[in-house]
Amino acid sequence: MLYFVLILVLAALGLVVTSLITADSLWAWVSVGFSVLAGLVLLVEWLRRRSAKPASSTTDADTDADDSDEDDDEESEPETEAEREDQTALLPASGELKTVAGEPAEEQTDAADLLVISSLETEVLVVDEFPRYHVSGCTWLETKDTIPLPAKEARELGFTPCALCGPDATLAAQHREKRKSRK
Structure with missing residues (x-):
């Protein structure tokens, strides 16, 4: 997705340079369009990732809650000496x-x-x-x-x-x- 945005931004830059060289405002407006499109793609990607994070964290929390119900009598201490040594x-x-x-x-x-x-x-x-x-x-x-x-x-x-x-x-x-x- 970022590669697509990068290509859009580079195309917009090329169109701005073209509009400056040819003194034609049409190329500048097309460049603005490409920039807006790149911004929209980034916004959609950000919203998609933002909505995906809470869903995965709630499933993790539900799993942890289920595990803690099973282990109410046990503490969350590591089970072996090797696991204890690996913790900081x-x-x-x-x-x-x-x-x-x-x-x-x-x-x-x-x-x-x-x-x-x-x-x-x-x-x-x-x-x-x-x-x-x-x-x-x-x-x-x-x-x-x-x-x-x-x-x-x-x-x-x-x-x-x-x-x-x-x-x-x-x-x-x-x-x-x-x-x-x-x-």
Whole structure:
């Protein structure tokens, strides 16, 4: 559909150029007609897609409601450990970050440590699709593929520290020890 609109717009452009070259207003009016037709096609497509979305979302909601009636006694926890590990934190409408089972909580970082961490190039480890960064000895990382990043970059990308291994406290303490040993 968009290709058809693109062709109409290009034809309208060509007709405007033709009307300017030949100084004939008929070509300009034909160009306006092509532009209006392209606009109408876009409007019809938009209305068609808009009316299709609520219909599909109501059928999904009906299916979910049917499923929840069957599982009233069960919680919506993942059934296997592998499914738990694949889930990450969810962001509800209130904007508050909640953790899902299997994901470590966020370390509460001291403001002084945060200043140190935000400038460190020391490597931390992240796992794709999970919001936490870790130090290399973290038990949560045992079987996961990790991606090394500088701590500063991990923070800039929105990763938060793991409460199990406490990377902020660990890295800040290491940084302070290095500074003391230099003096």
